[in-house]
Amino acid sequence: MKPFRFERPENAEGAVATLTASGAEHARYLGGGTNLVDLMRLGVETPDLLVDVARLGHDAVRETDGGGLRVGAAVRNSDLARDPLLRTRYPMVSQALLSGASPQLRNLATIGGNLLQRTRCAYFTDTSLDCNKRDPGSGCGALDGEHRNHAILGHSAACIATHPSDLAVALTAVGAEVLVEGAAGERHIPMPGLHRLPGDAPERDTVLDPGDLIVAIQLPPLEAARRSSYRKVRDRASFSFAVVSVAAALQCDEDGTIRDVRIALGGVAHAPWRAERAEEELRGGPATAERFAAAAAAELDQARPLEQNAFKVPLARNLIVTVLADLAGVAA
Amino acid sequence: MTPVSAATIDGLRRIEGRDKVTGAARYAYEQQIEGVATAVAVTSTIAKGRIHGFDAGETLAHPRVLEVLTYENAPRVAEDADSEPELAVLQTSAVAYHGQVVALVIAETLEAAREGARLLAVEYREQTPDVELSDSHPGLYKPDKVNAGFPTDEGTGDPDRALEKADLVVDAVYSTPNDHNQPMEPHATVATWSDDGHLTLYDSTQGAPMAANSVSKILGVDSGRVRIISHHVGGGFGSKGTPRPNVILAALAAQALGRPVKLALTRQQLFTMVGYRTPTIQRVRLGANADGTLTALVHEAFEQSSTIKEFAEQTTTCSRVMYASPNRRTAHRLVRLDVPTPSWKRAPGEAPGMFALESAIDELAVAAGMDPIALRIANEPDVEPETGRRFSSRNLVACLREGARQFGWDERDPTPGVRREGRFLVGSGVAASTYPARRQPSSATARANDDGTYLVRIGAADIGTGARTALTRIAATALDVDPSRVVVEIGDSALPFAMLAGGSMGTASWGSAVVKACRALVEQGGGEVEVDTKEEVAADADLAKHGFGAQFAQVRVDIDSGETRVDRMLGVFAVGKVIEPRLARSQLIGGMVMGLGMALMEEAILDPRTGATVNHDFAGYHVPVNADVTDVEATWIEEEDAELNPMGSKGIGEIGITGAPAAIANAVFHATGRRVRDLPIRLDRLL
Amino acid sequence: MALHHREAAPVTQVEIDLTINGENHQLVVDTRISLLDLLRERLGLTGAKKGCDHGQCGACTVLLDGRRANACLALAVAHDGSEVTTIEGLATGDQLHPLQEAFIEHDAFQCGYCTPGQICSAAGFIDELDEAVDGPLSDDLIRERMSGNICRCGAYPNIVSAIREVASARSGAAERVGGAA
Numbered sequence A: 001m002k003p004f005r006f007e008r009p010e011n012a013e014g015a016v017a018t019l020t021a022s023g024a025e026h027a028r029y030l031g032g033g034t035n036l037v038d039l040m041r042l043g044v045e046t047p048d049l050l051v052d053v054a055r056l057g058h059d060a061v062r063e064t065d066g067g068g069l070r071v072g073a074a075v076r077n078s079d080l081a082r083d084p085l086l087r088t089r090y091p092m093v094s095q096a097l098l099s100g101a102s103p104q105l106r107n108l109a110t111i112g113g114n115l116l117q118r119t120r121c122a123y124f125t126d127t128s129l130d131c132n133k134r135d136p137g138s139g140c141g142a143l144d145g146e147h148r149n150h151a152i153l154g155h156s157a158a159c160i161a162t163h164p165s166d167l168a169v170a171l172t173a174v175g176a177e178v179l180v181e182g183a184a185g186e187r188h189i190p191m192p193g194l195h196r197l198p199g200d201a202p203e204r205d206t207v208l209d210p211g212d213l214i215v216a217i218q219l220p221p222l223e224a225a226r227r228s229s230y231r232k233v234r235d236r237a238s239f240s241f242a243v244v245s246v247a248a249a250l251q252c253d254e255d256g257t258i259r260d261v262r263i264a265l266g267g268v269a270h271a272p273w274r275a276e277r278a279e280e281e282l283r284g285g286p287a288t289a290e291r292f293a294a295a296a297a298a299e300l301d302q303a304r305p306l307e308q309n310a311f312k313v314p315l316a317r318n319l320i321v322t323v324l325a326d327l328a329g330v331a332a
Numbered sequence B: 001m002t003p004v005s006a007a008t009i010d011g012l013r014r015i016e017g018r019d020k021v022t023g024a025a026r027y028a029y030e031q032q033i034e035g036v037a038t039a040v041a042v043t044s045t046i047a048k049g050r051i052h053g054f055d056a057g058e059t060l061a062h063p064r065v066l067e068v069l070t071y072e073n074a075p076r077v078a079e080d081a082d083s084e085p086e087l088a089v090l091q092t093s094a095v096a097y098h099g100q101v102v103a104l105v106i107a108e109t110l111e112a113a114r115e116g117a118r119l120l121a122v123e124y125r126e127q128t129p130d131v132e133l134s135d136s137h138p139g140l141y142k143p144d145k146v147n148a149g150f151p152t153d154e155g156t157g158d159p160d161r162a163l164e165k166a167d168l169v170v171d172a173v174y175s176t177p178n179d180h181n182q183p184m185e186p187h188a189t190v191a192t193w194s195d196d197g198h199l200t201l202y203d204s205t206q207g208a209p210m211a212a213n214s215v216s217k218i219l220g221v222d223s224g225r226v227r228i229i230s231h232h233v234g235g236g237f238g239s240k241g242t243p244r245p246n247v248i249l250a251a252l253a254a255q256a257l258g259r260p261v262k263l264a265l266t267r268q269q270l271f272t273m274v275g276y277r278t279p280t281i282q283r284v285r286l287g288a289n290a291d292g293t294l295t296a297l298v299h300e301a302f303e304q305s306s307t308i309k310e311f312a313e314q315t316t317t318c319s320r321v322m323y324a325s326p327n328r329r330t331a332h333r334l335v336r337l338d339v340p341t342p343s344w345k346r347a348p349g350e351a352p353g354m355f356a357l358e359s360a361i362d363e364l365a366v367a368a369g370m371d372p373i374a375l376r377i378a379n380e381p382d383v384e385p386e387t388g389r390r391f392s393s394r395n396l397v398a399c400l401r402e403g404a405r406q407f408g409w410d411e412r413d414p415t416p417g418v419r420r421e422g423r424f425l426v427g428s429g430v431a432a433s434t435y436p437a438r439r440q441p442s443s444a445t446a447r448a449n450d451d452g453t454y455l456v457r458i459g460a461a462d463i464g465t466g467a468r469t470a471l472t473r474i475a476a477t478a479l480d481v482d483p484s485r486v487v488v489e490i491g492d493s494a495l496p497f498a499m500l501a502g503g504s505m506g507t508a509s510w511g512s513a514v515v516k517a518c519r520a521l522v523e524q525g526g527g528e529v530e531v532d533t534k535e536e537v538a539a540d541a542d543l544a545k546h547g548f549g550a551q552f553a554q555v556r557v558d559i560d561s562g563e564t565r566v567d568r569m570l571g572v573f574a575v576g577k578v579i580e581p582r583l584a585r586s587q588l589i590g591g592m593v594m595g596l597g598m599a600l601m602e603e604a605i606l607d608p609r610t611g612a613t614v615n616h617d618f619a620g621y622h623v624p625v626n627a628d629v630t631d632v633e634a635t636w637i638e639e640e641d642a643e644l645n646p647m648g649s650k651g652i653g654e655i656g657i658t659g660a661p662a663a664i665a666n667a668v669f670h671a672t673g674r675r676v677r678d679l680p681i682r683l684d685r686l687l
Numbered sequence C: 001m002a003l004h005h006r007e008a009a010p011v012t013q014v015e016i017d018l019t020i021n022g023e024n025h026q027l028v029v030d031t032r033i034s035l036l037d038l039l040r041e042r043l044g045l046t047g048a049k050k051g052c053d054h055g056q057c058g059a060c061t062v063l064l065d066g067r068r069a070n071a072c073l074a075l076a077v078a079h080d081g082s083e084v085t086t087i088e089g090l091a092t093g094d095q096l097h098p099l100q101e102a103f104i105e106h107d108a109f110q111c112g113y114c115t116p117g118q119i120c121s122a123a124g125f126i127d128e129l130d131e132a133v134d135g136p137l138s139d140d141l142i143r144e145r146m147s148g149n150i151c152r153c154g155a156y157p158n159i160v161s162a163i164r165e166v167a168s169a170r171s172g173a174a175e176r177v178g179g180a181a
């Protein structure tokens, strides 16, 4: 690990100032470190300054006007997952958190760090292999190599990686906003919208600029989210990243007409994938298994699977249908 | 089945248990040695070619880095080290696989050594590697013999003709992936040279005395001058059966620096430097009469080794033991690729071989419309098929019957793909297990102390098997005293020479020596005795000696996702006399759990172009976690076998993994109607 | 403070304060050192194990300010001022922690290398248990919440029964206390 300086500013402004003014070639904020330290030990990240942002006081979960939640960026994943308001208002978010990593990692991991964790593409994490994300222009090793667990949607010739966060998928379904403090002041970034598709600049995971600090996540009031769930498919029963996951929320009128529906997919793209086409198909019509299937198919029509991951298309389709059917209380 | 709790089973608690639960037990790397420097290994980033040069400038400039060793400056090993190419480290510029050690960085601290390793620039002249095994590879050849000295090919009768004439034929190709031991404790060594040229190694090894011999040969040091101490070993599963590069690297570094050096391999390095199980491609052909009796059995395996060392797994030897068939052929073909050198992993041969054979038997049962247990019983041999030798004991049938009873097999409807429970398809399967029961000469001393206690010393190893505890029991029984009066010392090459913990021979080999020593001590009426068992072992009756077992699995397969989970597993074994039931159960369950991993998730993947092991960590290479293991139980039938050793015991370390993958794959077929012939049974193979 | 050994990349050393198993330590550390390496390499506390150094196995699990955490991914400098309990600090004198007793009784380990992490993790698990969030104690819950600790020896069934025994004794005790209140 490359030697680095360590700073612990008092507040958000101080953190942004320390990082931007440091003149450090590579400076990084440090949350729980569960992704950053991992990557530093692999030589993938080589910062010469770490700015600790776990103790800036961004550690509260607060109710907002109208029944939403504001979650400080330094709240630990395990604490947010257990929050009683989150659990009743946004069960899929709690479920997503509890499906991620392990209990001891969740005790360290922060919400801000979780959203900004980097891909688990093995070519990215092994510095001896080619990777456009780590080393722009070196080529995408996964494209002609192992890519069973790579993207089926929104990928480019430059990068086929997926975003690994479970939380981000649920927040994308919720339509959360990310509150960012940057050199130019505060900004609100909607989800989806934080994470980018790779295009020809896969080195950029998100729309954030260097120095941007996540201070909080805002979850808008969302009636539909009270009836929501997160389903994660993986290669073993626990402690494993998603192969494909679905976060979905469903709100129906008395007569069974869908008033609101939110669907997001994980494990399929460089960003959590909001299934807008499927949502559009469904809104305003009855909640039936046939319509769920048609909506899922419409969404996945856009899929461009790779040689080794065609199975993700039916997998994602099946998951959308069963998760919605479970929420609607109909047989899939 | 009601869950059994080990707490209710009689027997000794592990003797080192308290040390292990309090953190007092020190493993190799954890020895506190004054002035020790820390080393980090650097591995190749090409799979084939030569090192063109190093630039160690930045490494050496890094604060607290002490030295960089490469083939250019490392101390030379002995000439005849060529026989152990994996241990002749830092001796040549040639690179044989991705992840081979090319340099060692030694520093005052781990942080500095690791950064020094990162900064080391290595330039290569790269050639295109060949890393893919196939059953039509032009480089396939017939090795002279396979692991453990078994013949490469053998057979009887005319299986091809018999297949032509058979009423029923199964002809299927199975594959198992490159799978890894991955003990929890990474391989590690602390090396210290004394001024007068004695080398002391704290090493994580399955057999200190044998390892000390190999190390002395490689280094060209008199064997009396090498001592290996290994009190606690954090698992090995075969990968610590022979010394690994870490031992020699640490010794060379300590020699070069003139001070103690410690080295632990990283988890990633364990994927290339310490052996693994070769991937296999296996074609099995079974011919049978309409009533299910076998008329032909052909089992052929294709496997790989590295270019620098031949290791040929004995994948088809199980088919020489399991079933009677008048016509049989078993064979192995090997190809040398630009891949890491495979080696022993828990039940080499039987683990992959029994997956193919026991899957094929299940396929035959389906074809014959027979119950798979009845089919197995119908093909039970009177003598060992390959050799015609009598079995010292063989109780496969009893295991199948007892397992069927405990598992509730008789209620099973054999129709595949029809049991739906919500989102899941449910099914159950059975397979047989087998593993040889052997022993090797060992020596031991026993001493009667004045205070009424006894000291037994033997160069055995406890790698988690409970050997220390089992040997205490064996000694106490032979001395006819309470186990609390016996102290057993193991884990040191300075102790009487003994077999390593491998091939499920540990307890049988060591126990034989311990019993002999204790009996001699009793006869002598006190004092101290030293014995070895060379004569006894040489005089062992020439019989077929194997353990057997039956494994049952119940699985559920999610119809939306293809995810398979094992709801319950039961193993019933016939393994001679069980010495310590609590520990035996744990060992057998441990093997079954590893078999579950082999069935469902374990698979290392090599990048086809670079030969890099892509998923070289515990996030990429999945091993079972707690949530994967719902209800796994192991038990055994009483088996008397007086022709094995004084204890009447058979080894139990490996048999648990054999048959487990087939039982699960057969259950998946029963659940879904889909026959998965390629391990692991990933969800995409069922979607 | 930057220490220059040879003329090269500066290594930053900082002073930190840690309470480890009840004992206060003031230490000057390289910013790069993990809590795990601090314990193992500097303080001789080798109870916490290194199985992967990347958060993937749980062998390094310790209690950090009372909660289970992977010491391998925790930078020591980032936890300045914290309280750390390792396996060495769980017993009270000669009196083993109930989980340590239960692991021995249930034969919940073989090689023992994952064991300190399993026990610290189980202690954290039992402490975290909250029926409102987790539902009633069950073997499935134990399995899920202990899945961050890999045991390659496959001692899982015994690990679960050891933890079940201690956790149910605890929750039973808690109920009794609750009932009395």
Ligand SMILES: Cc1cc2nc3c(=O)[nH]c(=O)nc-3n(C[C@H](O)[C@H](O)[C@H](O)COP(=O)(O)OP(=O)(O)OC[C@H]3O[C@@H](n4cnc5c(N)ncnc54)[C@H](O)[C@@H]3O)c2cc1C
Binding pocket: A028, A029, A030, A031, A032, A033, A034, A035, A036, A037, A038, A053, A073, A074, A077, A099, A100, A101, A102, A105, A108, A109, A110, A111, A112, A113, A114, A115, A116, A117, A164, A165, A166, A167, A212, A213, A214, A215, A239, A240, A241, A242, B619, C054, C055, C056
């Ligand atoms: C073995 C393993 C398994 C895992 N499994 C899963 C899984 O199944 N699902 C899942 O979702 N995750 C999983 N994770 C990832 C884990 O959730 C993340 O590592 C964690 O959430 C990151 O949070 P952190 O606070 O530790 O981030 P850090 O490692 O501290 O930081 C991550 C990145 O975010 C930046 N950053 C941190 N905080 C801020 C901030 N406030 N503002 C701006 N930038 C910031 C850092 O500079 C860094 O680039 C796993 C991790 C491991 C090691």
Ligand code: SF4
Binding pocket: A119, A121, A122, A123, A124, A130, A131, A132, A133, A134, A139, A140, A141, A142, A143, A150, A158, A159, A160, A161, A202
């Ligand atoms: S998929 Fe993206 S992250 Fe992976 S190798 Fe290609 S460019 Fe790198």
Ligand code: FES
Binding pocket: C049, C050, C051, C052, C053, C054, C055, C056, C057, C058, C059, C060, C061, C070, C071, C072, C073
């Ligand atoms: S060593 Fe920390 S999780 Fe493996």
Ligand code: FES
Binding pocket: B184, B234, B235, B464, C108, C109, C110, C111, C112, C113, C114, C115, C150, C151, C152, C153, C154, C155
């Ligand atoms: S006891 Fe060996 S890894 Fe758990």
